[in-house]
Amino acid sequence: MALRVHDTRRREKVPFTTMRPGRVSMYVCGVTVYDRCHLGHARCYLAFDLIHRWLEASGYDVDYVQNFTDVDDKIIARANETREGDWLGLVDEMIDGYYEDMDALNILRADHYPRCTEHVDGMITIIEDLIERGHAYASEDGVYFDVSSAPEKYGQLTGQSFDAVRAGAGGRVGGTGGGKRDHRDFALWKAAKPDEPTWPSPWGDGRPGWHIECTAMSLDHFDGAFDIHGGGHDLRFPHHEAEIFQGECHTDHAPLVHHWLHNGFVNVDGEKMSKSLGNFWTIREILERVDPLVLRFALINAHYRSPIDMNEALLHDAERNHGRLIEAYAKALRGRTSDHPVALPQPDVASQDPLSKGLGLMERMAQGFALAMDDDFNSREAIAKVLGGVREATRLLDADLDEADANAVAHHCVAWFEELAGDVLGVLPSPDVLLAEPEEDPRRTEVADEVEALLLQRAEARSAKDWPAADAIRDRLSAMGVEVTDTADGPVWTLR
RNA sequence: GCACGGAUGUCAGAGUGGCUAUGAGCGGGAUUGCAGAUCCUGAGACCGGAGUUCGAAUCUCCGUCCGUGCUCCA
DSSP states (O other), X not given: XXXXXXXXXXXXXXXXXXSBTTEEEEEEOOOBTTSOOBHHHHHHHHHHHHHHHHHHHTTOEEEEEEOBBOOSHHHHHHHHHHSTTOHHHHHHHHHHHHHHHHHXXXXXXXXXXXXXXXXXXXXXXXXXXXXXTTSEEEETTEEEEOGGGSGGGTTTTTOOOTTTSOGGGGGGTTTXXXXXXXXXXXXXXXXXXXXXXXBOOTTOXXXXXXXXXXXXXXXXXXXXXXXXXXXXXXXXXXXXXHHHHHHHHHHOOSOSEEEEEEEOOEEETTEEOOGGGTOOOBHHHHTTTSOHHHHHHHHTSSOTTSOEEEOHHHHHXXXXXHHHHXXXXXXXXXXXXXXXXXXXXXXXXXXXXXXXXXXXXXXXXXXXXXXXXXXXXXXXXXXXXXXXXXXXXXXXXXXXXXXXXXXXXXXXXHHHHIIIIIIITOXXXXXXXXXXXXXXXXXXHHHHHHHHHHHHHHHHHHXXXXXXXXXXXXXXXXXXXXXXXXXXXXXXXXXX
């Protein structure tokens, strides 16, 4: 098996290679912390979480760096509007919010979270070097990168040619960056303006441009080239192309990034998610009514490069599918009767023995799962294999086996689910949560006596085959918010 | 306008030239007093047109439609 990834620069799936055997250096553009994270952020960091998890499951030692952009126009504007310019307070609060949202979605932490304000010295060093090499120039309102000094680097990620982005767009130049020689140039350093945080520099007080921070942080952390650079599809231009200019001209090393990975966008009800359309969902808002693991399931239930449309049907599907998975996992957990499973027969899809055949089918699903993930992290296909495994596992767990085999099958299924759906997809709740005694819910305790009494009456009605009376009691319970399900072991009830 | 992606059944959504997944929904069946869950099972699709090929959802070309970027964006 060999991992292949879609590289935006080469525009095709390519074999995944690393600079150092067994180790992966990965940098993903982080959030600008001026507001709470929205669904688009969730999707992005979920996509790279799966990539992170699969690389580790494949045996790589991953060094994952994700930055916080903690100074920029929007942060300053928001802080001036809402908290009298206390931008540091805003930034710290939003970073806490970021961790809260991402932890809820079961996204594993990156290894390092540099903040760009901690790297201003590094940015200044790079800018000085770019000026010396003739790739940048200082003007009255800042320092700009001179794109014409390396026109061959233009359009590496978006295919636009240097000339095609024509000077005709120059009408826009006036308002921003008056010191630019060419509208394609971009700011490395912005001269100080009133009411803004500033840092001293050889070009006077000011603050860094947006693109330079990622170059400074990634070069500093990885000491040069690295294996994966990721981010949202929208960052390809200009942000990531600017990084190519800066990093490659500064280091004389090309390509500096070996694999460019970009995730697709989130739409809502078929429209682009945006504040002006009023269809802008923050993670915090949606988690008030959707289980975080269901949201996670929904968002990885499409290939990471495809656009995804967030709507009720998508969440409904995810809830159903995720529910089936959880039910099967819970059944496997409960099926373990001893910690010493006996050996199971060899898996063999061609076997006449249902046990051996079922194990063979599960093994085949696991192989398909690995092939799918190796094919540019195809989580949709991988989920299909997991759901195939749910069917096989349920069949085996329901099969008429002797106790020793049943216990061994349960252990086998638990391990299967935890390895694929747990460790890699990250959609399994912890067994403690799943198997917690429902009686511990205080709301439940409150009504338990009444419910039990009614269930007793219903049981009497049922044994007398008085179905209308039995159903009337169930309706009454339902009106109380109690759902009754009859099982082989008697009725089970849950609170809505 | 330029650039980059798309178009698969009612819906969501994978797809390595030959047999197409996985689900939701719908139809049958088993089980159940009923419901739910589970299992078995059925119907139903490859935007249009040409071409390459023994064979195309998959490759090539043309067309149509859609999305995104070109300005801050995950």
